[in-house]
Amino acid sequence: MALFARTPVAPLEYSRTLWMRLWVGAVMIFLYAPLVVLVIFSFNDSKRNVVWRGFTTKYYEKAMGNDQLVEALLNSLTIAALATIVSLVLGAVAAVMLWRFRFPLKSAIDGTISLPIIVPEICLGVAFLMFFAAVNWPTDLIWPFNLGAITIAHITFCFPFVTMVVRSRLATFNREQEEAAKDLGASEWQVFRDVLIPHIKPALVAGALLSFTLSLDDFVITYFTSGPDTITFPVKVYSMVRFSVTPEVNAASTLLILLTVALTFVALKLQGVKAIAETH
Amino acid sequence: MAEQDWKTNKGVFAAVSLPTLFWIILFFLVPMAIVWLYSFGENKGLTEIDISGTLDNYKRATEWLYLTIFGKSFAVAALVTLICLIIGFPVAMAITFASEKWRPWLLLGIMLPFWTNLLIRTYALMMLLGTQGFANKGLGALWEGTSWIKTLVGLQPLPTWEPVQLLFNNFAVVFGLVYVHLPFMVLPLYAALDRLDRSLIEASLDLGAGHFRTIMRIVVPLAAPGIVAGVMITLIPALGAYLTPDLMGGTDSQMIANVIERQFKKANDWPFGAALSFLLIYAMFALIAIQSMRKKVPEVR
Numbered sequence: 001m002a003l004f005a006r007t008p009v010a011p012l013e014y015s016r017t018l019w020m021r022l023w024v025g026a027v028m029i030f031l032y033a034p035l036v037v038l039v040i041f042s043f044n045d046s047k048r049n050v051v052w053r054g055f056t057t058k059y060y061e062k063a064m065g066n067d068q069l070v071e072a073l074l075n076s077l078t079i080a081a082l083a084t085i086v087s088l089v090l091g092a093v094a095a096v097m098l099w100r101f102r103f104p105l106k107s108a109i110d111g112t113i114s115l116p117i118i119v120p121e122i123c124l125g126v127a128f129l130m131f132f133a134a135v136n137w138p139t140d141l142i143w144p145f146n147l148g149a150i151t152i153a154h155i156t157f158c159f160p161f162v163t164m165v166v167r168s169r170l171a172t173f174n175r176e177q178e179e180a181a182k183d184l185g186a187s188e189w190q191v192f193r194d195v196l197i198p199h200i201k202p203a204l205v206a207g208a209l210l211s212f213t214l215s216l217d218d219f220v221i222t223y224f225t226s227g228p229d230t231i232t233f234p235v236k237v238y239s240m241v242r243f244s245v246t247p248e249v250n251a252a253s254t255l256l257i258l259l260t261v262a263l264t265f266v267a268l269k270l271q272g273v274k275a276i277a278e279t280h
Numbered sequence: 281m282a283e284q285d286w287k288t289n290k291g292v293f294a295a296v297s298l299p300t301l302f303w304i305i306l307f308f309l310v311p312m313a314i315v316w317l318y319s320f321g322e323n324k325g326l327t328e329i330d331i332s333g334t335l336d337n338y339k340r341a342t343e344w345l346y347l348t349i350f351g352k353s354f355a356v357a358a359l360v361t362l363i364c365l366i367i368g369f370p371v372a373m374a375i376t377f378a379s380e381k382w383r384p385w386l387l388l389g390i391m392l393p394f395w396t397n398l399l400i401r402t403y404a405l406m407m408l409l410g411t412q413g414f415a416n417k418g419l420g421a422l423w424e425g426t427s428w429i430k431t432l433v434g435l436q437p438l439p440t441w442e443p444v445q446l447l448f449n450n451f452a453v454v455f456g457l458v459y460v461h462l463p464f465m466v467l468p469l470y471a472a473l474d475r476l477d478r479s480l481i482e483a484s485l486d487l488g489a490g491h492f493r494t495i496m497r498i499v500v501p502l503a504a505p506g507i508v509a510g511v512m513i514t515l516i517p518a519l520g521a522y523l524t525p526d527l528m529g530g531t532d533s534q535m536i537a538n539v540i541e542r543q544f545k546k547a548n549d550w551p552f553g554a555a556l557s558f559l560l561i562y563a564m565f566a567l568i569a570i571q572s573m574r575k576k577v578p579e580v581r
Contacts, residue, residue: 019433024374024386026429027367031393031462033426034404041407094300101293103286112304118564120520122537123315123557126544130318130554131311156307188292217397220522220537224544234399241403241527250407253400260396268388 035257042250059247060255069252072236079147079232080215083154087211088204090155091162096196098163099170114164116157125224128153132225139227146230153225154215161214162207169203202270209267213260319554329550337555346539346556350563353536356450357518360457364465364514365507367435367458372469373499376476387470394463402527405456409447409528448530456524461517465510472506473499512571516564536560 045056063069098110116124132149139146173196181191197204219234226235233256240249286293319338321331340346375386393401430436476499484494500507522537529535536556543553 020370020374022429023370023433026426026433026435027371027462028389029426029429030459031389034401034408034459035393035396037408038400038404090299090303093296097293097296097300100284100296101286101289102283103293103297109301109304112309113300116308118516118568119312120516120537120560120564122520122522122540123561124311126540126553126557127308127311127315129544130314130550131307134314152307155303159303188289213395219399234397237399237403238523238527241399241406249403253397253403256397256400261392264388264392264395 038250039254039257042247042254044247044250047246059251063248063251063255066248066252068231069233069236069240069248072231072233073252073256075147075230076216076233078144079151079154080212082144082147082151083158083215084208084211086151086155087158087162088208091159091207091211092166092200092204094159094163095166095170095200096192099167114160117160117164121157121218121220124153124157125221128156128221129224139229146227150222150225150230150232153221154218157218157221158211158214161210162204165207165210166200166203169200173199205267205270209263213263216256315554315557318551319558321551321554323549323551337552338559340552341555341559349534349536349539350559353519354563356454356457356535357515357521360454360461360518361465361511361514363454363458364462365511368462368465368469368510369507372466372473373495375466375470376473390463390466390470394467398460398523401460402456402523405459406447406528409452409455447528448533450529450533452528452530453525453533453535456528457518457521460521460524461514464517465514468506468510468513469503472503472509476502508571512567515567519563519567520560 041052042059043055043057044052045058046053094113098106098113103109128149137149139149141148177195177199178191181195186194217234219238222232222235223238226232233252237249237252240246286297317331318329320333320335321329322334322336324330371390375383375390378386480498480502481494484498485491489497519535520537521535522541525533525535525538526541529538537560540553540556540560543549543556547553
């Protein structure tokens, strides 16, 4: 993108005007500078991590050797994977229910399903803390069952997003396809599997990625539902940040950023940028 | 074809509705109901809570101290939303009118931070804003550069490179919340602007209106639903923000979520925390009600 236009700027080419470019450039610097600095300083050979003292990868070794950190990351990935699978099923089923059927209290149920998106995280966290305390949820289960409470909480705030995405995709479904399939002798299940699922597949991919990132990202709700043995990556990083700012946190963060970038590019390959933008 | 009545196909309806209803009732409505009930309770002993139907918790929440915290949270969230709107609108415009080649990359540029872990982004910002951190020249220069560009475009200028207290105060909270929530604002704005009929803008320009006037009189009204959606999508999480004020704020920059958290961790006053939680939820509902009353706009996504 040349900073100065070679051809005259047409009236609607706002993005080609100079001040617009500077503005967008400044915003991008604002968004990325902190992350870039974080990544650079993960290679900094200094304990206090304020002054650049030379290149090293020893903090990556340290982060990888930190059993608690690795365990936390493993917990996070397990929870995210489980929450994504269940959210996909629940979310898709709820979307089909709302799209296909007319039933009593429909708008109330519709509203309730999207409530977990609106209710502040802190309130949801508090609610789960109280709920699991009230039902005496067992806390001494073996891995991965001890992650159950956190996973349940994550599913509750992830699946409404899946419902939302799948529903908007279902709106473009031509019901005559379903009719045709049925006329040709397909059962309900076959119609669902061979006609409906292929149609909503892009939405399922988008919903899965959304759930996975939301789950991996969540701190507040997890903070209220996790016990001493069920630390997730954000909770661990939180306690590390509270204690001190060390390059080890930078190294661990850089690894997670890499994972995010990789996931985003998988999403791009599968979906294209525009489709993903529309899911937000 | 219209929606099917549930009675005509009970088997399929049961299959799709029972799992959803089961989950939403057991793992959402029941926990919320527990919070609601506890908000009318009082502490009896260390762990025992008696749900006595008392309104004391709500009375306590209307004490001056808590009212100011609520007020301050609203003010901070509103300010953050306004800043995000001012910064985000031109960005959304630029993305909308960018060439086919550039648009996906600009969108990706906005979305990638959105997908990045919130805690990592907050931590990155803390590193950048730390007082004694980054005194070295390389980063000082980067800082100055950022500051220079920011002042150039009329943004809040970053202070000149002196050990200024940038962290652990109200400035840091607003800065951090803007940083975190900017993508929330840009994406719905873009979605609305992208649907705009461009010939209307061309007509306005042809008829002699300037760019600024066209934007204010044509683009903004037409994109109003998107702007409202962007405002709500930014305002609501900003109001309930916990992590940013907790990590980046000082002792006087506590927001409502931090006060709620304290009732459950340090103060161990669950009924009062429950009452505060529900007041926050009511505030959200009020905001959404106001929004849907003002104009019939599409659901907040």
